[in-house]
Amino acid sequence: MSEEIDHRSAFQSRYAINEKRFGIVREVRTELPVIDVGALVEDRSLDAKQAVADEIRDALINSGFFYMTNYGVTEDEMLEVRDWSLRFFHLSREAKEPARCTDIMGPRGWHPVGDEKITPGYEGDYKEYYDFGLNLQDADVPEIERGPTFWPDEDALPGFRAHIEAYIDRMRGIGEKLMRGFALSLGLEETYFDKSHAKPFFNMRPSWYPPAKDKLHDKLWSCGPHTDYMTLTMLYQDHVGGLEVMNLDGQWIPAPPIPGTQVVNIGDMMASWTNDLYTSNPHRVRNLTNDERISLATFMGPDFKTSVECLDVCKSADNPPRYKPITCGEHVLNVMAGAMPEDVGRNARAAMSNADVTDQFRSADRIGAN
Ligand SMILES: [Fe+2]
Numbered sequence: 001m002s003e004e005i006d007h008r009s010a011f012q013s014r015y016a017i018n019e020k021r022f023g024i025v026r027e028v029r030t031e032l033p034v035i036d037v038g039a040l041v042e043d044r045s046l047d048a049k050q051a052v053a054d055e056i057r058d059a060l061i062n063s064g065f066f067y068m069t070n071y072g073v074t075e076d077e078m079l080e081v082r083d084w085s086l087r088f089f090h091l092s093r094e095a096k097e098p099a100r101c102t103d104i105m106g107p108r109g110w111h112p113v114g115d116e117k118i119t120p121g122y123e124g125d126y127k128e129y130y131d132f133g134l135n136l137q138d139a140d141v142p143e144i145e146r147g148p149t150f151w152p153d154e155d156a157l158p159g160f161r162a163h164i165e166a167y168i169d170r171m172r173g174i175g176e177k178l179m180r181g182f183a184l185s186l187g188l189e190e191t192y193f194d195k196s197h198a199k200p201f202f203n204m205r206p207s208w209y210p211p212a213k214d215k216l217h218d219k220l221w222s223c224g225p226h227t228d229y230m231t232l233t234m235l236y237q238d239h240v241g242g243l244e245v246m247n248l249d250g251q252w253i254p255a256p257p258i259p260g261t262q263v264v265n266i267g268d269m270m271a272s273w274t275n276d277l278y279t280s281n282p283h284r285v286r287n288l289t290n291d292e293r294i295s296l297a298t299f300m301g302p303d304f305k306t307s308v309e310c311l312d313v314c315k316s317a318d319n320p321p322r323y324k325p326i327t328c329g330e331h332v333l334n335v336m337a338g339a340m341p342e343d344v345g346r347n348a349r350a351a352m353s354n355a356d357v358t359d360q361f362r363s364a365d366r367i368g369a370n
Pocket residue numbers: 226227228283
């Protein structure tokens with residue numbers, strides 16, 4: 001069909017419509033599919049899980065993104081997590097300060113507006129956000145991966161920590177089940193990714209986008225264009241909306257909120273594992289309303305010990321690996337070294353490694369920045 005599409009960008013060249021190396025023809029989509037992932041999350045029969053995995057394969061080849069429904073958390077429960085997040089962001093600056101992340105290599109925490117410049121050459125995003133990790137107990141693993149987190153004083157927001165930690169546990173479990181679906185979607189044993197994600201590089205991030213439509217412009221976004229870095233992203237968005245995704249035709253299409261769903265997409269590590277069979281799409285957020293917007297993102301990737309490199313099922317003599325090996329930890333650290341302000345990113349910049357591999361994923365054209 002669309003072999004004639006003029007591949008105007010590096011993104012489109014990377015995800016060519018006619019992928020002779022894989023023997024597939026991709027379809028340009030203008031809406032993201034909705035997939036019922038209940039069979040995966042509830043660990044039903046292998047046949048039932050494979051059927052979902054086949055839908056996921058189609059979505060990740062043609063859209064890079066899909067909505068998951070029936071994933072194990074109700075919309076009412078999500079609204080509670082949203083409300084707890086709003087309560088935190090509405091605290092005074094003084095009350096939020098004990099939770100502030102002051103070194104991206106060290107404990108995670110709250111970031112004020114402008115802290116993250118996700119798109120090189122753009123202004124820092126117009127959002128506040130709060131990064132939470134799992135606080136894994138592995139002395140030989142760098143702190144940036146283990147994920148200890150600064151919290152506000154319990155007196156400032158009683159119950160906040162318990163509620164957020166319970167939500168993190170649930171999303172970790174759902175992420176593990178989705179990874180099994182990803183393995184099945186690639187024709188692998190369903191447990192293929194279990195080991196590499198047993199102690200995952202994990203981040204749960206509520207973001208708060210204040211009304212800012214008069215402030216935003218071409219180089220200032222609620223969240224500027226980017227691709228995600230890890231394996232898997234799950235994103236709850238409230239009723240306000242504003243997420244846009246680049247489709248295979250290079251067009252930005254809306255990904256509006258659908259109650260009862262979270263958006264799922266892959267990041268650079270899955271693009272590397274699959275040799276770009278699966279698309280790690282650019283996406284961006286603009287809150288052009290007079291409402292405040294909350295999103296809750298859960299990012300999951302392999303541990304620091306796992307070298308991410310092309311899967312055997314995604315390469316051949318005619319289809320060599322496009323990416324050099326890197327660990328998820330190295331890649332995230334390299335990206336953060338460039339995205340953080342001088343003081344917060346100082347130690348990340350000193351610790352960068354394999355930066356040339358990160359650069360393979362981060363050209364302006366590839367992340368949709370022009
Ligand atoms: Fe993202």
